[in-house]
Amino acid sequence: MRTLLENIGEMITLQPLTSEQRGHSIKEEDLGRIHNAWLFCDNSTVAALGPMPVPADIRKFAGQVVDAKGALVLPGLVDAHTHTIFGGTRFDEFAQRLNGASYQEIAAKGGGIQASVKGTRQASDEELMKSAKRRLTRFLRRGVTTVEIKTGYGLAFKQELRLLKLIQVIRKNVRMEIVPTLLALHAVPADAKSAEAYVEEITKRLLPLVIENKLARYVDAFIESGYFSVEQAEPFIRAAEKGGLGVRVHADEFSNSGGAAAAAKWKAASADHLQHASKEGIQAMALSGTVAILLPGTSLYTGIPFTDARPFLEAKCAVAIASDFNPGSSFCENLAQLASLGALHCHLTSWQAIAAVTYVPALSLGLGDRKGALEIGFDADFAVYRMASLEEWLATMGQRLPSEVWLKGEKLHSY
């Protein structure tokens, strides 16, 4: 279907941003802001766009014409760090934190990741897929059209493999873009002989299957005291790299554990969290082109400090914001809310904020040529908001859902 959207009050295209070099030095003019715009989609991709009036030859080709009635159009949001597939709930942990317990204390009592591992292992395939799909629907309703999903609540050869296979089934059943990441190194399993033995099993038994069957695009590891050291994770990361998988890293969240520097050494696509990244680590990330993914939801949700984006931007390191959606430390699919509140508390400008949830995370997911911007040839993923401007979108902090979400040129009617 060839669709023409006209009378868009304001459209943010992020068009000039489609050069990989510029993710770290976004300027206000890079928003590609068009007042009173039109957008033409040829089937699943953006074919043309511009300021009103619509050229006659474009109108002639349109199969359907939609009047946007002055609404705001933004590219579909891209969430590059989520833990969307898990069993069980951990709602009680939020109340425990209100009542004085720390994330680490909750984990020590069998809560935290281990609780979700238990819940995930106990859940049936059907339950896991059903709940994951429900969560993806919530992402969609909030304008998020691309979602990275990490495994990591299986924490055993068979269970991690099961999660990857379930993510593949989900991918084939939704129009959203789903990017699977193998986070087998999310924590040392309580039932493992040692961290090293677990890493060896994952590296030697699971990874070859994942590579052969293309079950994941990325691997990830939680580099932190009490989780995995750089040395422990290295064999897994190196083997993944060799097999053509990209690398993401949970780095320096609770302490400076050398995660940022290791991510740079591994030429990771992203290093995430980064509250305690060292100056050297940040500089190394900038040189290796590793995107810094900040996760302000965990700060809002658990009270840990926000990561200051400024040292990363000053070092010319691209900065994205992701939800870190997970059952314990950030139960929030509302990436728009995190773009607003996160930007304010992490110190991003308004233009950095919108790029941080669209084009920059797309870049970090290897989707910089078709997601996160309304560029000709890109997927026609966008959301329509009954608002006047990007400023209104930022100021309403995800409290006003889009009135329409379009995926690959098709308007979603039930979701």
Added chain:
Amino acid sequence: MRTLLENIGEMITLQPLTSEQRGHSIKEEDLGRIHNAWLFCDNSTVAALGPMPVPADIRKFAGQVVDAKGALVLPGLVDAHTHTIFGGTRFDEFAQRLNGASYQEIAAKGGGIQASVKGTRQASDEELMKSAKRRLTRFLRRGVTTVEIKTGYGLAFKQELRLLKLIQVIRKNVRMEIVPTLLALHAVPADAKSAEAYVEEITKRLLPLVIENKLARYVDAFIESGYFSVEQAEPFIRAAEKGGLGVRVHADEFSNSGGAAAAAKWKAASADHLQHASKEGIQAMALSGTVAILLPGTSLYTGIPFTDARPFLEAKCAVAIASDFNPGSSFCENLAQLASLGALHCHLTSWQAIAAVTYVPALSLGLGDRKGALEIGFDADFAVYRMASLEEWLATMGQRLPSEVWLKGEKLHSY
């Protein structure tokens, strides 16, 4: 209509809290948590409640029986500090703050309160009422059934009087409980001769009309450097007190301006904001029974520090959370979100958090005998959530709206 709700999975009644003495020393058992409960409403009020099964004589009297199917029922939330009536928008200010401007810098350039004064004066009565009603609907959808509304964007005799009259029209047209507060001393008007001259006009011309026509239940004043000093506000406050109006105070938000101590001296029902309240001020508030109303939305939304609730609670001062909904520094009607995030960052326990948005603010509004709890004789205002527990409600941070809202014993069908 006599309505019986049965099969409530969990109901939080806050029943034992209906003694004024206990607002400051809430314990977990004061939640009045009933698992598998029923609630019986006789017309607009709560007539009986308890754990299932429903006694035969209650069932016999029920005109309609509603199966809650295991849902969570909470008392309607009470928002004791809002600026819901204003004209114009200030969405650009959020982006300006992201881009480095402070609240004070924005105000110095004609933004802030003065911008809303301009927008309000320019708006027609109809526009002001229509937008205020739209905002009240958003509060309702989020489970908020009682809303205090302050004037303060008129900032002139006629304009403040107009706002009070419009609030009265709105009050008569909605089933929600609306509590009007005259905040004529919100800022010194740009067109006033002096702060003193403005206070004198408001005190001598406006206040007698307000008292005579019962146009407000409370007065409020912004005590802060650059706004009003304690001495400047005192004649207005004293005259209001004499006329039988209650007192609320914007106190110690940007600096220790003696607002908390003044609120105590004036036996204010509440002192609000309080980031910089002194130890002496807090102790005086506890002695005078003044409720501390914390406004974490302004911290989330502008980046100013959160108020730590602990010194207030330790001094035996009751603590409430309110939205401070306003066009510039807290554009958020989602009191549930603020109960969760605010409690975490202001250091309230889970039981203090729910009391802080129900019973304690009701107390501060003089409604402690009929709002903010599900007590026999209280108004049957409550919300039904498709959740298992209070813990789930806290952990989902206002991201899941109630499936039903009931006002004075009637389920709302369109809002």
